[in-house]
Amino acid sequence: MKKLSHIQNWIFDLDNTLYRGDVDFFGQIDRKMTDFVSRYLQLQPVKARAVQKEYLAEYGTTLSGLMAVHGMDPAEFLDYVHDVDLSALAPNPALRAAIKALPGRKFIFTNGSRAHAKNIASHINLWDLFNGSFGVDDVDYIPKPQRSPYVKFCDSFDINPQTAVMFEDSLRNLKVPKEMGMATVLVTSGEDWSHEPEAARPAGTSTKADWVDYITDDLPSWLVDYK
Numbered sequence: 001m002k003k004l005s006h007i008q009n010w011i012f013d014l015d016n017t018l019y020r021g022d023v024d025f026f027g028q029i030d031r032k033m034t035d036f037v038s039r040y041l042q043l044q045p046v047k048a049r050a051v052q053k054e055y056l057a058e059y060g061t062t063l064s065g066l067m068a069v070h071g072m073d074p075a076e077f078l079d080y081v082h083d084v085d086l087s088a089l090a091p092n093p094a095l096r097a098a099i100k101a102l103p104g105r106k107f108i109f110t111n112g113s114r115a116h117a118k119n120i121a122s123h124i125n126l127w128d129l130f131n132g133s134f135g136v137d138d139v140d141y142i143p144k145p146q147r148s149p150y151v152k153f154c155d156s157f158d159i160n161p162q163t164a165v166m167f168e169d170s171l172r173n174l175k176v177p178k179e180m181g182m183a184t185v186l187v188t189s190g191e192d193w194s195h196e197p198e199a200a201r202p203a204g205t206s207t208k209a210d211w212v213d214y215i216t217d218d219l220p221s222w223l224v225d226y227k
């Protein structure tokens with residue numbers, strides 16, 4: 001039995017949340033990050049990948065680490081890593097219907113760029129359903145799971161966290177929302193993410209934590225049945 005009748009604001013992460021984590025799509029972005037780090041820091045790909053994942057674990061995103069440690073300008077990085085082939089991503093009519101039927105406002109909040117959110121959500125035929133969207137370029141490039149981007153997000157859209165629910169595939173990105181008073185939903189998939197740093201990997205079917213209210217591996221069905 002879910003207790004969500006008070007929810008007026010539905011906040012969705014983008015990557016591996018609004019499309020399934022077991023679709024082979026995010027891997028492209030991941031590989032482009034490795035290419036970028038390799039070129040930018042003049043490292044062999046294996047070493048570049050280690051640095052990429054170290055920054056992901058330590059700073060929230062690879063981008064954030066590159067900015068903090070190397071003073072990198074974020075724009076070129078974001079444009080490069082989000083320039084990907086979208087053909088593996090198909091619209092999900094069941095997800096569209098389920099989000100459309102939700103009462104209240106709906107938002108996207110991603111650690112990717114603002115343009116990436118629009119590009120992907122448009123491609124999978126969801127973009128018009130959202131009342132607002134934030135990328136990491138809307139929050140001074142300070143990513144989730146740090147606290148300040150969530151506060152800025154809620155302030156910008158005049159969201160009372162007590163009336164909000166957040167959907168995420170990243171366990172650590174739900175901790176601050178829970179502390180702020182939001183309900184939290186972890187979206188999992190059967191994908192094996194064990195190659196990712198433990199602190200930063202997307203949730204698997206056995207992931208759990210006391211700041212997660214609900215777990216689902218089938219977001220459309222969960223949204224239809226949420227009451």
Ligand SMILES: [Mg+2]
Nearest residue numbers: 013015016169
């Ligand atoms: Mg995600």
